[in-house]
Amino acid sequence: MEQATNLSDKITIVLHSGDMDKAYSALIIGNGALAMGMEATIFCTFWGLNRVRKTRPWAFPPAGLEKGPLSRMNMLGLGKWMIQRRMKKARTASLETLIQSYKELGGRIIACDMTMDIMGIHADELRPDIVDERGGVGGFIQEARRSGTVLFI
C-alpha cells in the first residue's frame, strides 16, 4: 500500500458501535475518503466487531454486516425495518455494496484482537474477505498518528 504523503491524506475510523446506522456512517465516510484520494483504515472494536463477523442465523449478539440494530428507535426491529424501506426508496447503497467498494478502492479493516477475546469472537468467525488483519491499540495508534482525521463512531 502506498504511504500517505502528508497527514491530511489519511483517515482512521474507530468503529466501536455495532449499530446499523453507525456502520453506514463509517463506511460512507471511508468510501468518500478513498474516492477523494485518501487512504482509509477502519479499526473495529467491541460491538463493531459483530459487523465484520460472518453471518450466522442464531448468533447472539447478531453477527453479520447487515444485522446491526438501529441506534435509536429500533423498537425490536420495527424501526430498522421502516428505515430500510425508506433507504430502498431513496436507493441508498447496502452496507455490503459499500464494503465491497471500500475494499476495491484499497480501504483497510483491522479487527481489535483484545476485544475479540472479551466478546468471545474467534479469528475464524471474521470475514476473511474484508478483515485485513488483527491488531491491538498499538496497531491503531500506528494508523492514527499518520492520519489527519481520526473518528470514533
Added chain:
Amino acid sequence: MTADIRVDMRDHACPMATDVVDCRGQTCPIPLIEVRKALRRAKPGEVIEVLGTHPSSKQEIPMAVEALKAELLSVEGTDTDWKIRIRR
C-alpha cells in the same frame, strides 16, 4: 506581415469520452465512488463522462477531480440532472 492561422478547436473542446458512468438515480456516496473507479480504469489522457441526478455530487465530483489531480473539462446541466466530463 502576418499570416492567418486558423485552428479548428471543436474536436479539442469536446473530446470523445472513452467511458460513460451513468449514476442517474444513485445517491451519496455512489457517484463519487463510481468516478474514482472510472479514473482507476482510465488510461492517462482518456475522458470520462459522468451522468447524475444527485445534487451534492455535482459539487463534490469537481473537488474529488482536483484532489486526484485529474482535469475537469466541463460541468453541465441542472443540480438534479447533470453531466460532468473529466480527463485523467
